[in-house]
Amino acid sequence: MNLHGVAAIYKFEMARTFRTLAQSLATPVISTSLYFIVFGAAIGSRLPPIEGVPYGAFIVPGLVLLSILMESVSNASFGIYLPKFAGTIGEILSAPLSAFELVLGYIGAAVTKSLMVAAVTLVVARLFVPYHIDHPVIALAFLLMIAVSFCLFGFLVGLVAKSFDQLQTVPLLILSPLGFLGGSFYTIDMLPEPWATIAMANPIVYLVSAFRWSFYGISDVSVGVSLAATAGFLALCSSILAWVFKTGWRLKA
Amino acid sequence: MDDILTLSGVEKRYASGHVALHGVDLAIRRGEIFALLGPNGAGKTTLISIVCGIVTPSGGTITVDGHDAQRDYRAARAKIGLVPQELATDMFERVWDTVRFSRGLFGCPPDDAHLERVLRDLALWDKRGSRLAELSGGMKRRVLIAKALSHEPRILFLDEPTAGVDVGLRRDMWALVRRLRDQGVTIILTTHYIEEAEEMADRIGIITGGRIKLVEEKAKLLATLGRTELHLDLAEPLAAVPAGLADATLSDEGRRLSYVQREGSMPIPQVLRIVEGAGVTYTGIETRRSSLEDIFVDLIGEKA
Known part of the structure; x- marks a missing residue:
């Protein structure tokens, strides 16, 4: 296992996050706070x-x-699209890294950022x-699972994308x-x-329903179905x- | 001498149907500087990209210092450093961070002393805090070399290392390549500048149309395929070439006698003795040894 390699990608991605803190953290937090x-403080009271x-x-x-869905997809897709766009992907592909290690580095950083956004948004809310x-533990576990699956999904989007x-x-x-339309409101x-x-x-x-259940114990669909759906999505993206x-599709000639 | 890199039957057929490499066999010796020459689109970059794992070969095997580049890719790739042709860099990164990143990516624990040596060698130490976007093209090229050397590779690929680089920097780069070779690093470079291959390489490979046409020691290549031209400006025009010099030619209404010496043909001094023996006087003499460039053009021209 090339742990130095995974750490290098993770640190690189986190450095990119902190370099663009306004865009990566402030923007999602502010828009959600609005x-x-x-809807919460002004209209909600009526x-x-x-x-x-x-x-x-x-x-x-x-x-x-x-906010986590959007952040996960856009951050993970950017993470892999940028080296493709800039041409620096060559170095990453030529490194002694397995596909799993490569994804671990990128997804690890994207998930970290998503959880940071979630934490700050919750505090601001x-x-x-x-x-x-x-159920804070279940809420956290569910958040983590969502972040991982949608970061994987975003990573795929970044691989497939041919333009910004x-x-x-x-x-x-x-x-x-x-x-x-997913039942947030x-x-x-x-x-x-x-x-x-x-x-x-x-x-x-299904995602909103299960996450809301972990807050207030109310849900549109059963939590088991939601978890199964999320796990299924995670498995689909991973495969x-x-x-x-x-196959190296869209990655290697 | 043992081989550090061997390619056997390496093929690349792109999805479009274009065949970039036709069963390439190539062995690179440990510690040599090998120059791969070829026109644009000959397959140089494809070949390098396959060895480095950026392009998937359609067939064939590659062995890097005893490790199969496909099955044992970790060990194989850890030994290779690649300086790509394109100046692709993370614009917002700083020099120091980007070389540390490269070292980590290749699985090496941090070693700032080594990285400092590399940066100093490349005259980049003063620029270590600069963002890559702020650097000139030549500086970026050096950063790419520093990144490739960050994990102490045993084989260094330089894909068109001096394209777009000024003369002074080119000289510096050649000196660096020689220093690396002295440290035991095997160097494989592709180049358009034949003078570069002539200056640097121990051996030369010529690739065209996805096939290796020739691999030869540079000195031997120059000796066997090289030629020396002799031109004599004659005092009086000649109607015919002197007896015994059937290969010579006359031009400029018989005022200029020319002879091309190839391997195995009559040496120049003997030609001069025959000319003088025939009582022909000349007022000027000019000889010109062919360069690698002439040889290259001959080879590509006749086989393309």
Whole structure:
């Protein structure tokens, strides 16, 4: 195991994060905080509680989760796209590193950053809306699992992308709408039919539901189903990635 | 002499169907400077990229100091340093961080003393705190060399190391390559500048169209394929070449006698004796030894 190599990539990626602290930490935290102020503190106080949870607190888990999804995908995709774009990928491919070690370095850093964003966002949210976490350990474990799977997904996006434009497409055109319609602001049964049924095809619904359950014990779908869905997504991303490295697709000529 | 790198039957067929390498066999000796010459698109960079693990070969085997480059890629790659042709750098990184990164990437524990030596050798020590984006092209090239040397490789690939580099820096780089060779590092360089190969290399390989055309000691190559031209400006025009000099040619209305000496043909002094023996007087004499460039052009020209 080339641990020095993994550490080198990890440190390189973290240095990039800290070099662009405004963009990588402040931006997601501020944009999420704006939601807390507008929907949580301002409008939320006029809305009735949902299943006994004040509206301001109700939206916290979903918004934190969305922020993590976006951050994980964009950070991990940038991490691998940049060396491809700059041409420095050659050095990384020529290093005595296995595919697993390479991914470990990049994903490790991307996950760390996602968790940092989550932690700061949660702390900031506390300034605007009072909330509590019933199952902090499960919440953390779930957050970690989500961060890992979506970082892997982002890594794949970065490998596939041929331009900066394509790199932005997945977060903005796919993840963003799925996220907003994923039940961060409402429970699925608040939707009229057929939208409630259609919403169940949105994978984000399962993630938001389980994460909210770890906060308040309320969920749209059973936690077991959510966990299984997340684990399935994680397995899918890992196997595609393993295939990419085995064949060298989009990575090696 | 033992070989540190052997390629046997290495092939590369791209998905487009383009065949970049046709079954290349090549053995590089431990401690030599080997220059791989070839026109653009001959397969030089593909060959290097395959050995370094950046491009996947379609067939063949590569052995690096006893390690199979595919099965035992860790051991094989740890011995190789690559200075790529493109000046691709992480623009926002600092020189010192980027060489430390490279060393770690290749699995070596930190050794700042070694890195300091490398940077000083390349006259980069004063620039260690600079961001790569602030450096000139020549400086960036040196940073790439420093990165390639950070993990103390036994084989160093230099892909067009002096492309776009000024004369002074080119001389410095040649001196550095020789120092590395003296330390026992095997050096394989590709180049467009034939004068560079002529100046540096112990052996020369010529590649064209994805095939190795020739591998030879530089001195022997120059001797066997080289030629010396003799031109004599004659005092009086001649109607025909003197007897016994069938290979010589006359030009400029018989005022200029030319002769090309190749390996095995009549030596120049003997030609001069025949000319003088025939009573021909000359007012000027000019000889020119062919360079590697002439040889290269001959080879590529006749075989392309």
